[in-house]
Amino acid sequence: MPTADLVLVSRRVVTPDGERPAAVVVVGERIVDLVEPAAAPDAATVTDVGDLAVLPGLVDAHVHVNEPGRTHWEGYATATRAAAAAGITTLVDMPLNSIPPTTTVAAFETKRAAADGKLHVDVGLWGGVVPGSEAHLADLYAAGVLGVKAFTCDSGVDEYGCYAPEGLADLAARTAAVDATLLVHAEDPAVIDAATAAVAASGADPRAYATWLDGRPPAAEERAIAAVLDAARATGARVHALHLSAAGGVPLIAAARAAGTAVTVETCPHYLTLAAEDVPDGATAHKCAPPIRDAANREALWAGLAAGTIDAIVSDHSPAPPDLKHLDTGDFVAAWGGIASLQLGPSLVWTEARRRGHDLSDLVTWMAAGPARVAGLRRKGRLTAGADADLVVFDPDATWTVDAAALHHRHAITPYDGWSLTGRAVTTYLRGRVVDPLGIPTGRLRLRGDL
Template sequence: MSRGGPVEAGTAPYDLVVTGARVLVAGAFAPAEVGVRDGTVAAIESLGAGLEGVRMARLADDEVLIPGLVDTHVHVNEPGRTEWEGFRTATRAAAAGGVTTIVDMPLNSIPPTTSVAALEVKRRAAAAAGLSVDVGFWGGIVPGNLADLRPLVAEGVYGFKCFLVDSGVPEFPPVTAPELEAAMRVLADLDRPVIVHAEDPAVIRSAPAANGRRYADFLASRPPAAEAAAITTVIEAARRTGARAHILHLSSAAALPLIAAAKRDGVRITAETCPHYLSLVAEDVPAGATDYKCCPPIRETDNRDALWGGLEDGTIDLVVTDHSPAPADLKHAGDGDFAEAWGGIASLQVGLPVVWTEARRRGIPIERVVGWMASAPARMAGVEGKGQIAVGAAADLAVVAPDAEFAVDAARLEHRHPITPYDGRTLQGVVRATYLAGEPVDGGATRGRMLRHP
């Protein structure tokens, strides 16, 4: 991308104009000029219209302009476990990966975001750390906090997360099926989704225990039946209450018919999957390679292929990272014993190229990938004005070279710890520039804002 010299401010109607042969508007690339004023897209014209801006940027021949991605599944972990990640490092990684908005999960911070007081603690921590991109917040549902849900809605959280199985941290315990339904009844008329880690604890208790370095043993400990049973629980609770439900990090394609049938029946349900489930396969996980551990787990090749089918037919609505890093002493605990290591994949900075590399291999155009990773997450969470290049939308933009290749070097990623299963992989899709509200995000700029659901 080339940047022309500045134009005298008094003669230019726009703060920034980006021009190029491939600008993603309304789901399709077209030659266009995008004029930005006061952080918002103010004009989209055909290439050659001659829009003038105080700053001018022209796409290179190998570049496209896409909306900044929206990642609604990020574990920032601050405060309380900032040594795992943090707002400064997480948002720098997001910006480097073309992500301009994240929505932070209510755990694994201490305190978890299960009350207004805890939300304020988190907001103060975010303000002190500095944000490179915009950040919204999920609330949490835990046993005993039904009275906190409406006040959290009034404070602008985007919805509420709960677990049906042990979360891994004691301060965020799981809810029972009756507790899930009670929360849905509170939230049914408030237009906030209940987003669920859907694995059934009884099925997991009856599965073989995960011990040792063999990935096959860990995989057997989190069977597809656990997801299917829990998703059935969520669907039936949503059916009875009329609440919006969202299935987090779907890994098992066996659950796709359940979700598709619920959608046909009019149940208000959506589902997401993640880059690791779309790109990695169980057969390739080396013994003791706990960088690959996550819950629910990475499954087999046929399962991965079926997840792609679920995306293409609309059963799965969106793709987000579930970025969940941890220090090496936790991620590599037990010298490769999958039972002892912390589960979570770090991918916030490389989510787009990971998904695009696999999509490209399958003949899926990047326009669809951007839809799954930008407009669809924004729509699910209700993040207004994000995830699209449209007049009146936020001027959150990413310049990407889809054909350019790079090798992932974990040590050079912006998130806190140099640990990722993608280390050394060659990927397509280089993010060359990111704009937040029309301003370039580079050099550690901290212009990000804390968002509230209106």
């Protein structure tokens, strides 16, 4: 009788110790061992993928699913199909832009009900905190969210208010008291307001990308990140800087970490693959907040990844319908600020990373192990005994062209339409079973007590 349910064999298995030939042995939903291929036990299913790579299921810890309330922007069914197609086996949903936002236990339960029966991959939930909701924070964390998110600037939606950067210490003390990670969208509103006023006074063309970029200068991020770090130092809170765009934040975070501050930071594929000088006027699919900056800034972010200062690469998938992106007018000022790239992130990052001399172990560090660690997902993001059997058969040499209309996202909007990319997921396993993005959903909500 077979002693395992699945054995997946490859000459290129990416483990925490590096890439090597191995057989991944799965019993039930867990990895039980990694052995030399010749030592693989009998199994109900044995699959040898040859020179294709086997990676742990990737983790995207920053996704705006928007359900319930704005499911016409995105939703659990479409978002998790896109994730599965990309080799992402776990995503973590942000507390906005759903209605209600996930800032109370009642809203959390509404979110859970909305996800029921729709998940093609496993999903965790970030909670949120806005002015007036602080009293709910401890109960919300106890209910199972993985951490809580706050803004230091306008979130873009009326139901999700923000905190002044200089007032973060009280909020950080509250999260420290329950041992929750405080995630912060860090931009300083005073800097933004001054820059935006100057741009408006200049009469700048709203179709020009520079008009949007000049209104969100790097100083807005740098000042707000400094305030987040000050709050963490003063309270002992664990903090996470979201979607780092301005590379000037990297040395601030490196210095704080060296001094003992519990801080992590993420960046996104669009900041690593796009550059402000290449964004055409009117191409509002490129608008996001913080904005895409210049090529020199992009290279400095890659240096931050190589140095280990930046912990994770996540999509910040924030889609919207075509009318909200103002694709017809190309108005960068009026357009919704969010980029849709959930299904494309791994290939985008691998295309650029390989060109810079990085290997698949780096990809796994940035897009599996790193996001899993930030979110506290102990059984995700690594190929080790005891981990969930989330596996991706990945062809690192496959070349393909992005067709926005063929993506699983709800709306066929992406700045990457027509791009030629390298590397693609061939087969995705969720807890030991092959995922069909168009098949029966088999994903689960993963709450903090079940990680």
